[in-house]
Amino acid sequence: MSFTRLFRSGQLGAGLAALLLAAFFAAAPASAQSVNPTAQSVKEEQLLQALKPGEQLSGRISIPDPKAASLIQSGRDWRAFNQETLHSLGTWSVLGMVALLAAFYVFRGKIRIDAGPSRQRILRFNTVERFAHWLSAVSFIILAITGANVTFGKLLLAPVMGPEAFAAWAQYAKYIHNYVGFAFMAGVLLVFLVWVKDNLPNAVDMRWFAAGGGLLSKGSHPPAKRFNGGQKIVFWSVVIGGFLLSLSGWYLLFPYSTTLADVQWHATIHGVTAFVMIALMLAHAYIGSIGMEGAFDAMGSGEVDLNWAKEHHSLWVEEEMKKGTLAPHAAGQPAE
Amino acid sequence: MARMKFLCDADRCIECNACVTACKNEHEVPWGINRRRVVTINDGKPGERSVSMACMHCTDAPCASVCPVSCFYTTADAVVLHSKDLCIGCGYCFYACPFGAPQYPKTGNFGSRGKMDKCTYCAGGPEADNTSAELEKYGRNRLAEGKLPLCAEMCSTKALLAGDGDIIASIYKERVAKRGYGSGAWGWKVAYKETIAI
Numbered sequence: 001m002s003f004t005r006l007f008r009s010g011q012l013g014a015g016l017a018a019l020l021l022a023a024f025f026a027a028a029p030a031s032a033q034s035v036n037p038t039a040q041s042v043k044e045e046q047l048l049q050a051l052k053p054g055e056q057l058s059g060r061i062s063i064p065d066p067k068a069a070s071l072i073q074s075g076r077d078w079r080a081f082n083q084e085t086l087h088s089l090g091t092w093s094v095l096g097m098v099a100l101l102a103a104f105y106v107f108r109g110k111i112r113i114d115a116g117p118s119r120q121r122i123l124r125f126n127t128v129e130r131f132a133h134w135l136s137a138v139s140f141i142i143l144a145i146t147g148a149n150v151t152f153g154k155l156l157l158a159p160v161m162g163p164e165a166f167a168a169w170a171q172y173a174k175y176i177h178n179y180v181g182f183a184f185m186a187g188v189l190l191v192f193l194v195w196v197k198d199n200l201p202n203a204v205d206m207r208w209f210a211a212g213g214g215l216l217s218k219g220s221h222p223p224a225k226r227f228n229g230g231q232k233i234v235f236w237s238v239v240i241g242g243f244l245l246s247l248s249g250w251y252l253l254f255p256y257s258t259t260l261a262d263v264q265w266h267a268t269i270h271g272v273t274a275f276v277m278i279a280l281m282l283a284h285a286y287i288g289s290i291g292m293e294g295a296f297d298a299m300g301s302g303e304v305d306l307n308w309a310k311e312h313h314s315l316w317v318e319e320e321m322k323k324g325t326l327a328p329h330a331a332g333q334p335a336e
Numbered sequence: 337m338a339r340m341k342f343l344c345d346a347d348r349c350i351e352c353n354a355c356v357t358a359c360k361n362e363h364e365v366p367w368g369i370n371r372r373r374v375v376t377i378n379d380g381k382p383g384e385r386s387v388s389m390a391c392m393h394c395t396d397a398p399c400a401s402v403c404p405v406s407c408f409y410t411t412a413d414a415v416v417l418h419s420k421d422l423c424i425g426c427g428y429c430f431y432a433c434p435f436g437a438p439q440y441p442k443t444g445n446f447g448s449r450g451k452m453d454k455c456t457y458c459a460g461g462p463e464a465d466n467t468s469a470e471l472e473k474y475g476r477n478r479l480a481e482g483k484l485p486l487c488a489e490m491c492s493t494k495a496l497l498a499g500d501g502d503i504i505a506s507i508y509k510e511r512v513a514k515r516g517y518g519s520g521a522w523g524w525k526v527a528y529k530e531t532i533a534i
Binding site: 040060151158256264 | 356402423430431523
């Protein structure tokens with residue numbers, strides 16, 4: 001049968017198929033029938049088992065979002081951190097510190113100026129220093145409230161406010177948190193710049209710590225320069241904690257600039273640092289206000305009582321005396 | 337009630353992305369948001385497989401657990417949905433989600449997240465079924481019309497299965513038994529803490 005006749009008889013299809021089939025079986029190796037190449041594939045179970053913690057099962061994706069190529073992240077570590085670890089850390093750090101301060105107040109009482117107020121004032125913090133302090137302090141309080149709302153709001157506020165009102169508040173709290181964060185970053189930077197020179201650790205601090213800072217016994221006043229050992233701890237905690245909060249917060253503000261695993265880390269660092277800082281700042285605020293007579297003036301008017309200064313920062317007062325900066329204030333007559 | 341699940345039979349998926357397209361079209365999902373996507377594992381190598389992935393509507397969903405405003409809820413069909421009225425766009429659900437399901441329009445501060453959007457299993461949101469308010473925020477509510485998710489309904493190779501977990505698991509098991517192989521029920525172990533023995 002010729003091809004011309006095939007065309008004519010309309011048997012082309014059948015003829016071609018027969019030809020192709022013959023060619024295929026002649027070319028294929030005999031073993032091909034026993035192996036199914038499509039059966040050998042990647043298996044989800046094996047891939048998941050091979051993953052290390054924090055790794056993701058990923059592949060290739062055709063949509064223009066390379067991060068969507070991650071198929072499965074098997075760990076639930078971040079959830080456990082967020083719902084368990086952070087809840088206990090936040091609860092115990094804040095309540096623990098409040099209890100500690102309450103106990104301290106009961107046993108030690110308000111720390112008085114032993115020599116009594118002198119009526120003479122000495123400038124402790126100038127306007128720039130007080131601005132740096134209050135910029136950090138006010139923004140920190142706002143950030144602490146709006147931030148803790150993310151962790152504890154649904155447990156404490158939502159049952160009282162109802163879901164709609166709470167969500168509306170949480171939305172505003174998030175906006176406030178995002179914008180006030182920049183004020184806090186500026187405040188911490190300023191705090192670092194104005195006070196770093198007075199906060200380098202030295203031997204005087206060792207003696208201050210050895211004497212327990214004079215906190216535990218009445219009438220004990222270990223010498224200190226402009227900042228004592230305890231204040232230096234607060235300073236460096238603010239600088240380091242503030243830096244960690246700023247850096248991790250920055251990544252949370254711009255979440256598309258890094259990977260999911262990194263953002264989880266930033267959220268973890270942000271939460272842990274925040275609650276440690278809140279506990280520390282509670283102690284700082286206590287001793288700077290109701291815990292010690294005369295202490296608030298340093299950040300209020302900026303001028304402290306000379307007797308307070310002599311008791312708590314003896315070496316600093318001596319330095320100021322030598323410089324002669326004390327004179328105009330010390331000579332000032334009581335306004336009567 | 338049924339326990340609704342997705343199952344992607346990767347041995348059948350041909351990465352045509354029709355599920356992705358159908359989803360975007362059905363719900364008029366904006367640019368930059370993909371409720372469903374297809375990921376190819378071991379691309380170009382022997383044994384490569386493509387998996388169509390969206391929200392898996394997890395048992396004990398991590399997104400719901402970490403949400404600071406509790407905007408998630410689970411329907412009687414075990415579909416995990418959320419309220420865009422409550423969502424504050426914090427991104428926590430995305431941090432916790434094993435499948436990268438939560439998506440965000442970049443309308444937040446500094447171009448960050450707006451209100452979260454994700455696969456609704458074609459079941460809308462908290463608004464009344466098939467209202468225009470529901471359509472605008474969450475897309476079509478096919479479940480309320482007695483229909484299954486469109487992505488699975490129109491899958492050309494029937495790789496993507498949607499429906500009651502027991503039924504789609506038995507279909508998959510039958511396929512695996514008949515053809516003699518299967519790459520696994522992708523995501524099931526992570527989402528439902530159980531998998532299909534093959």
